Amino acid sequence: VTPRAALIxxxxxxxxxxxxxxxxxxxxxxxxxxxxxxGAVCLLLALVGxxxxxxxxxxxAPRWALSARELLLVFLMLLVVGAIAGQEFSQHVYLNILGxxxxxxxxxxxxxxYLEDLHPMLVPDTSPEAPAIRWxxxxxxxxxxxxxxxxxxxxxxxxxxxxxxxxxxxxxxxxIAHRWExxxxxxxxxxxxxxxxxxxxxxxxxxxxxxxxxxxxFAFAVLLYSLKxxxxxxxxxxxxxxxxxxxxxxxGPWSAFNRVPTHFYPxxxxxxxxxxxxxxxxxxxxxxxxxxxxxxxIAVGIDTGHYNFYKYQTIGGYLVLATxxxxxxxxxxxxxxxxxxxxxxxxxxxxxxxxxxxLAVLGFLGALAFVVxxxxxxxxxxxxxVVQYAAFPLVGMVVAxxxxxxxxxxxxxxxxxxxxxxxxxxxxxxGAQNVTLMTMASWTQIRSTxxxxxxxxxxxxxxxxxxxxxRGRIMLVAMAGIVVAILAAHVTSLYVIYAWSVPKLGWxxxxxxxxxxxxxxxxxxxxxxxxxxxxxxxGLGAALTxxxxxxxxxxxxxxxxxxxxxxxxxxxxxRYWMSIFIGWLMKVTxxxxxxxxxxxxxxxxxxxxxxxxxVVLTFWICLLYxxxxxxxxxxxxx
Numbered sequence: 001v002t003p004r005a006a007l008i009x010x011x012x013x014x015x016x017x018x019x020x021x022x023x024x025x026x027x028x029x030x031x032x033x034x035x036x037x038x039g040a041v042c043l044l045l046a047l048v049g050x051x052x053x054x055x056x057x058x059x060x061a062p063r064w065a066l067s068a069r070e071l072l073l074v075f076l077m078l079l080v081v082g083a084i085a086g087q088e089f090s091q092h093v094y095l096n097i098l099g100x101x102x103x104x105x106x107x108x109x110x111x112x113x114y115l116e117d118l119h120p121m122l123v124p125d126t127s128p129e130a131p132a133i134r135w136x137x138x139x140x141x142x143x144x145x146x147x148x149x150x151x152x153x154x155x156x157x158x159x160x161x162x163x164x165x166x167x168x169x170x171x172x173x174x175x176i177a178h179r180w181e182x183x184x185x186x187x188x189x190x191x192x193x194x195x196x197x198x199x200x201x202x203x204x205x206x207x208x209x210x211x212x213x214x215x216x217x218f219a220f221a222v223l224l225y226s227l228k229x230x231x232x233x234x235x236x237x238x239x240x241x242x243x244x245x246x247x248x249x250x251x252g253p254w255s256a257f258n259r260v261p262t263h264f265y266p267x268x269x270x271x272x273x274x275x276x277x278x279x280x281x282x283x284x285x286x287x288x289x290x291x292x293x294x295x296x297x298i299a300v301g302i303d304t305g306h307y308n309f310y311k312y313q314t315i316g317g318y319l320v321l322a323t324x325x326x327x328x329x330x331x332x333x334x335x336x337x338x339x340x341x342x343x344x345x346x347x348x349x350x351x352x353x354x355x356x357x358x359l360a361v362l363g364f365l366g367a368l369a370f371v372v373x374x375x376x377x378x379x380x381x382x383x384x385x386v387v388q389y390a391a392f393p394l395v396g397m398v399v400a401x402x403x404x405x406x407x408x409x410x411x412x413x414x415x416x417x418x419x420x421x422x423x424x425x426x427x428x429x430x431g432a433q434n435v436t437l438m439t440m441a442s443w444t445q446i447r448s449t450x451x452x453x454x455x456x457x458x459x460x461x462x463x464x465x466x467x468x469x470x471r472g473r474i475m476l477v478a479m480a481g482i483v484v485a486i487l488a489a490h491v492t493s494l495y496v497i498y499a500w501s502v503p504k505l506g507w508x509x510x511x512x513x514x515x516x517x518x519x520x521x522x523x524x525x526x527x528x529x530x531x532x533x534x535x536x537x538x539g540l541g542a543a544l545t546x547x548x549x550x551x552x553x554x555x556x557x558x559x560x561x562x563x564x565x566x567x568x569x570x571x572x573x574x575r576y577w578m579s580i581f582i583g584w585l586m587k588v589t590x591x592x593x594x595x596x597x598x599x600x601x602x603x604x605x606x607x608x609x610x611x612x613x614x615v616v617l618t619f620w621i622c623l624l625y626x627x628x629x630x631x632x633x634x635x636x637x638x
Contacts, residue, residue, distance in 0.1 A: 001473050005070035009077035010484050012043060016078055017485045020085025021492040028506030029621045030086040034410045035403045035455050036190040037082030041614035044075045044194055051202045065202035069467040073477065075194045076460045080453065080478045081485035088451035090489045091509060092443045094497060097154065098136045099513025100440065102128050109521040114436040119378045121157045122440065124150040139501040146498045155490055162444050164370045166453060166482045170475055171364035172393040173400065173457040178352045179332040180404065181465055188462045189274040189407035193610055195466050208607055217608025221266040225616040256294035265579040270609035271407045272583025279406050280584030282564025287577040290568045309537040310569045311414050316541025317566040322394040324549045325401065337361055356472035380437040384430060388438055391417055392446065396454035398566065403455035406563045412450035414569040418442040428527035439520050
């Protein structure tokens with residue numbers, strides 16, 4: 001971990017966050033999409049390209065070239081902050097804080113519903129007519145600037161909470177990192193991409209970067225999306241429809257197989273090729289298992305409530321899988337906590353002799369205690385603060401497992417933790433003030449189920465291991481990047497919101513706070529409770545997941561992985577199932593015909609597809625920042 005690499009990383013984190021905030025708020029274009037952020041991949045390739053120029057020109061002192069470890073450190077910092085400027089943070093926090101007050105009106109959320117009991121330090125003002133609230137929607141009056149003074153108190157109040165949440169995530173991932181990396185030997189398929197790209201730098205180019213097969217896959221992906229991008233500006237040029245949906249119109253139980261998405265995403269084909277065969281198979285198999293369930297339900301006369309039934313299956317699966325992961329790691333966790341509290345001593349030379357267990361465990365407990373105290377201080381019942389934030393790391397662990405083992409480039413849990421608690425317990429039992437504060441606290445990490453930071457952090461720690469850098473130092477560098485990103489987001493996001501005004505923001509941000517407040521009001525005014533079908537779904541999901549876990553541990557030949565089941569619901573698997581099937585089929589075919597030597601020969605093609613999509617989509621996103629497509633609906637589908 002060199003000072004110059006850390007400095008370059010912090011500078012890039014700042015620029016990445018500023019650009020990302022403008023993009024997500026004004027155009028809803030997100031450069032940090034996915035658990036392998038495309039914008040970060042492009043910046044890594046740019047740095048590798050700079051190294052290549054130095055090698056060719058020989059006019060720049062070689063010492064200016066970044067080593068492989070330095071390149072990975074910069075990428076690591078971008079990875080852990082990639083979504084802060086988008087769906088994970090900036091897209092929700094500021095607009096929702098403002099909307100909580102602005103939409104507290106009799107027709108949307110009457111003030112007595114929650115606003116009158118809301119702690120005034122949590123918002124810029126408690127009156128919808130206050131300038132700090134009203135100007136966000138009406139625009140700044142001539143000669144007036146962003147009302148920074150009104151935001152000083154809420155930012156001073158919220159920022160320690162935000163940082164504690166991220167530190168909690170970082171420490172959670174660090175506690176189990178050795179278990180996943182060294183004892184279980186997880187694949188971390190997405191991490192393979194930056195590692196292969198920087199191999200042998202700066203002396204020579206990585207073997208991957210001079211592979212004709214890689215450049216063939218790269219060119220194929222770039223060509224596909226270039227044709228789509230050109231069509232969005234000049235509609236007369238034919239489009240290539242990569243996101244098709246079957247148009248079958250079947251009746252009765254067979255309607256479960258209507259409108260099947262058959263999307264083609266080259267990067268997911270590449271990722272699926274890198275997965276183990278059982279994981280790749282399970283991901284697409286359980287997508288169809290869900291469709292077959294719907295067929296069976298309709299056949300016995302159950303025509304409604306399908307999504308809730310599957311959602312509660314997923315919740316049951318999460319509960320069992322989190323329990324199974326903790327149980328399988330019990331010896332490791334006992335050792336980590338024992339070392340942290342001085343009850344155990346590690347042998348010199350032990351595989352985990354350098355693991356910062358004390359920093360990770362005490363940091364985790366300290367962050368959890370602070371979060372619970374913070375929530376309690378501002379009005380949330382300590383009980384519900386403990387429930388929400390004791391469960392939060394467990395949900396994050398399952399999401400991280402889906403990404404680190406199953407390689408889902410984008411994965412979104414089909415439930416939000418706080419809302420799952422509302423529905424399982426009942427908002428009338430929890431109370432309006434607790435529901436409001438649990439919702440507000442969820443706006444970082446819990447609200448956006450597609451960008452839970454533990455998956456990114458777990459991959460970042462794996463990159464640190466590839467660098468052979470001390471884990472504790474990697475944790476501190478990653479946290480420094482997070483601090484810088486959040487501070488940059490504070491300034492940039494508020495400037496954009498007031499300078500443009502909410503109605504002039506992108507299609508999603510302009511309506512997000514209204515949707516959030518309306519949803520909150522519904523939970524308070526119309527309490528919901530689980531019905532019998534929901535409990536059946538919960539039990540079925542728990543039982544099936546437990547069966548899959550047991551079978552996988554008992555029989556080496558068992559082909560179904562529980563991660564495929566817990567990931568079987570949501571827009572990511574709907575979007576990616578066919579591409580995963582193609583990548584899995586490609587791998588199975590290559591291994592069958594050419595063995596693992598053949599598999600290794602074709603690997604560069606998979607990396608080329610991933611890198612090509614990252615570069616070409618980032619290019620089109622940047623172009624769309626500055627110029628409108630002929631038809632927004634025809635713009636490149638990301």
